[in-house]
Amino acid sequence: MNEPRGHLIDIELFTNTAQIRADMQWLLTQAPLLSPHQFPMLPKTLWSNVPLPIPKPYSGPKRIGFYYQWLLTELINHHPQLRLEAEEIQVNEAGKTRGAIDFLIENQGHLEHWEVAVKFYLAYENRWLGPNAKDALDIKVTRMLDHQLALSSHPSFRQQYPHWQPTQKRLLVQGRLYRHYGYNIGLPDWSPVSTESIGGWWCWPEALPTDRAFGILARDQWLSLPPFSDLPKVAANTLNEITRAHHLLDETQTPWFVVPKGWPNNVPPLPPMA
Numbered sequence: 599m600n601e602p603r604g605h606l607i608d609i610e611l612f613t614n615t616a617q618i619r620a621d622m623q624w625l626l627t628q629a630p631l632l633s634p635h636q637f638p639m640l641p642k643t644l645w646s647n648v649p650l651p652i653p654k655p656y657s658g659p660k661r662i663g664f665y666y667q668w669l670l671t672e673l674i675n676h677h678p679q680l681r682l683e684a685e686e687i688q689v690n691e692a693g694k695t696r697g698a699i700d701f702l703i704e705n706q707g708h709l710e711h712w713e714v715a716v717k718f719y720l721a722y723e724n725r726w727l728g729p730n731a732k733d734a735l736d737i738k739v740t741r742m743l744d745h746q747l748a749l750s751s752h753p754s755f756r757q758q759y760p761h762w763q764p765t766q767k768r769l770l771v772q773g774r775l776y777r778h779y780g781y782n783i784g785l786p787d788w789s790p791v792s793t794e795s796i797g798g799w800w801c802w803p804e805a806l807p808t809d810r811a812f813g814i815l816a817r818d819q820w821l822s823l824p825p826f827s828d829l830p831k832v833a834a835n836t837l838n839e840i841t842r843a844h845h846l847l848d849e850t851q852t853p854w855f856v857v858p859k860g861w862p863n864n865v866p867p868l869p870p871m872a
Contacts, residue, residue: 620822629794666716729843731862780805798853
C-alpha cells in the first residue's frame with residue numbers, strides 16, 4: 599500500500615501552516631455533533647466574524663484532541679469578546695486528581711466553564727462507535743455532562759479555586775459522523791445527534807467500492823479535508839488485511855473509514871440511562 603505520510607515521524611505532523619489555517623476555519627464553521635436544542639452547546643453565532651490568527655506550527659502532543667484544543671485556544675485569544683481565564687485546571691480530591699476543566703472563559707464579563715471535544719463516530723447497530731470501537735458517542739456525552747461539566751460545581755473545585763465561580767456551562771463537540779456503506783441500515787435512533795455533522799461513509803474492506811479512487815489521510819488531515827489530488831493514493835484491494843481503521847478520501851472529496859474485518863470486537867457497554 600502506498601502510504602508515505604504514515605512513515606513520517608510524529609514531529610512532522612500538525613506543522614503545516616496552510617492545513618492549520620484551514621482547520622481553524624473548519625472549527626469556526628463545522629456543525630456540532632450534538633443538537634443545541636438538547637445540550638448546552640456554544641452558540642454558533644459566537645464565532646461570527648472572528649479574525650483568523652496567523653497560523654504557526656503546533657508543537658504539542660501529536661493527538662487530534664490536544665491539537666483541537668490548541669486551535670481553540672488560538673481562536674479564543676483572538677476573539678474580541680472572549681478572554682482566556684485558564685485552561686486544563688486540575689481538580690483534586692483527597693490527594694487524587696478528580697479531573698480537569700478544559701477552559702474557563704470570560705465572555706463579556708461572565709465566567710463560563712467550557713468542555714470541548716473533537717470526535718469521529720461510525721453508525722453501527724443503533725449506536726455511534728469510534729473507529730477503534732473503544733469509544734462511543736453516548737458514553738462520551740454522558741461523561742461530559744455528568745462528570746466534566748459537573749467539576750466546576752464540585753466542592754473540591756470551590757475549595758481549591760474560590761475566586762472562580764462560573765455562571766454558565768457550555769459544550770463544544772465537533773467532528774464527523776459516518777454512515778454504514780453497502781447495507782440498507784438506518785441511522786442510530788439517537789435524537790441528540792445533529793444530522794448536519796453526518797458527512798462520510800464507513801465499511802469493511804470487502805465493501806469498499808472498486809470503481810473510484812481513494813487517497814489516504816494522515817492524522818493531521820482529519821478536520822479540514824485537503825484536496826484529493828494532494829493525497830497519496832491507495833488501491834481498495836490492498837486494504838483487505840488491515841489491523842486498524844484507515845481514514846480515506848475519495849475523488850468526490852467524501853471521507854471514508856475502512857475498518858478491519860473483525861471490527862468491532864470490543865464494543866463498550868451502554869452507559870446508564872443511554
